[in-house]
């Protein structure tokens with residue numbers, strides 16, 4: 523069984539599980555909605571759903587759930603011992619030891635947990651857009667922004683396992699409130715969720731008349747409406763995406779200043795429309811990065827595996843940490 527693992531990426535809205543071979547091939551997948559039932563204890567509802575998901579996958583592929591290493595990627599602060607310490611986007615599982623709980627549910631001793639963006643970074647480093655690159659940062663643009671830092675070829679985990687929480691770098695002093703309790707966090711300006719939030723702010727101020735007409739009101743403008751309109755060439759939507767590109771570049775320039783990384787891999791839901799954001803981000807980096815011309819080229823690439831990189835990386839964590 524050493525050549526197959528299961529990786530699960532648990533997000534705020536859905537949980538994707540993949541069966542992955544050691545060479546990165548995906549052999550099976552299943553996706554379910556993430557439950558948000560708080561009445562039965564932290565993580566209990568989540569684990570029940572994940573156990574069903576794993577059993578379903580295993581039944582289809584003729585595997586035994588307690589004989590396959592399982593990695594879980596989680597959106598939040600995951601301690602080195604696997605416990606989910608803080609998860610603003612998954613509050614019903616916050617504080618739970620999902621690895622231990624899923625292990626109990628499946629009678630398995632082979633379940634490990636890691637932060638979801640750290641998982642994505644590992645997958646891109648092993649098989650994807652970070653292959654052969656020893657210093658890069660994985661940036662996942664979804665509801666928020668997740669980060670995974672590869673330095674000298676290794677994942678940076680930090681003292682407690684919490685390194686790479688780049689979405690909560692403050693990029694606007696006294697800026698808009700964030701789910702983490704802070705204000706002005708990067709993910710409020712450059713994530714998939716930020717596209718919709720900023721569009722509604724602009725729409726309320728009367729600056730997006732075409733989008734308001736298209737969506738039926740300023741409060742009805744969503745991220746996907748903006749990206750669809752920008753892809754069709756609607757000028758005000760294109761301009762908003764360029765603005766998001768500037769905010770993205772601002773955070774990347776902070777990371778380049780701290781880490782001297784030469785490469786960024788952009789993943790998550792918004793990376794599917796990276797053509798609308800990355801050209802502007804690359805252009806803005808030239809002005810925002812300290813000593814841009816004095817540095818070797820800084821590259822910004824789209825993730826190879828898109829929304830699947832977290833689950834693939836979770837499988838990789840299982841390969842590496844379950845023995």
Ligand SMILES: [Zn+2]
Pocket residue numbers: 689690700701702703704705707
């Ligand atoms: Zn925050």
